[in-house]
Amino acid sequence: MGADKVVASAAEAVADIGDGASLAVGGFGLCGVPAVLIEALYERGATGLRVVSNNCGLDGRGLGRLLAAGRIARAMGSYVGENKEFARQYLGGEIEVELMPQGTLAERLRAGGSGIPAFYTPAGVGTLVAEGGLPWRYAPDGSVAVASPPKEVREFGGRSHVLEEAITTDFALVRAAKGDRHGNLVFDKAARNFNPLCAMAGRVTVAEVEELVEPGAIDPDHVHLPGVFVQRVVPLTPEQAADKPIEKRTVRSGEPTARSEEPTVRSDERTVREVRD
Incomplete structure (x- = not known):
């Protein structure tokens, strides 16, 4: 029998996420975002967070809540998007941002969860991704204060590839459509994009689930993420589950x-x- 991983509240689930923690956060835009857990983390007051997520939410929604409060010190992702506050902080030198190709981000998370330390990919060869010099942090005067370092490039099969390191984080926050008490999760449609990968990369993964079911209620063939990757499960109320802007x-x-x-x-x-x- 597996352990019952259900916790009483989102606040309890994030209570040990402290200042400076690294987080892998699922979702894309506002789709599949663990908004309840993010709000609980906002209320907790943790700051200096290092976040790995495809993007940083929107102004006032998702990770945008933490961003606007100045709680995020560093962000790794592939998309700034339409979050004006994210762009303002990045260009103003208030936050360090490491941007990368979206597929590279996905594979770096998957590799981290699979115990693979690094891998080679052709994505980014011949650009600043491989050669270094991407602005990670700007100075107040607009100059580049911190730039990305060059990466190793090797040839395989007559084609150049750049070495990318895996990503692991202290915690992961994800959202699932359905989950059981053992942490087995099912994601709905596009919410299956980054959520499973982020869950794999976190040393402690917390999942908010729209529907909590008993062990055995999910057909094993329908499980998108096995419970071995999940340490805590937070069941949402019907109102929380329906809140999808x-x-x-x-x-x-x-x-x-x-x-x-x-x-x-x-x-x-x-x-x-x-x-x-």
Whole structure:
């Protein structure tokens, strides 16, 4: 029998995340983001955090909450996106940022969780990713205060590859659609992008789950992430599980259909079709 990993609250689940901790945080934009755990960490007051995530949320949402409060000292990711505060802090020299190709980020997390110390990839060869010089931190006057170092490049099969090191973190925060008491998780659609990889990379992984089920309720063939990678499970309330804001609304152009439907409004996690009465 596996251990029951359910904890009573998000606050309890993040209580030992202290100043300067490194975190791998799942999600993409606002899709699959462990917002409840992030909010609990915000309330805890931990600062000087070193975050690994595809992006840093939006202004006031997701990791954007910690960012706006000045709690993040360093961020590793592949996308600044439309978070104006993230861009402002980076260009103003208030935060150190290591950007990398998105596939490289994913593989560095996966490698860390798999015990692989490093790997070679062709992505980034011939650019500052391999040659060094990417601005990690700017000085107040706009000059580069800290730049990325050059990386080892080797040839395999007549093609150059750059050496990338694996990523592991002190903690990982992820969100799953379903999970059992042993930590086995199932992710919904695009939320399966970075969440499993971040969970693998964390030494202590905390998962907030929209639906908690008993062990055995999930078909083993349907498990996306085995419980061996998860140490704590936080079940969400129905209200918390339903809180999924739309990151950016876009409207499809074209004439209404024969059913007199309005244009489709798309989001990261769902499509909302508004129909005239």
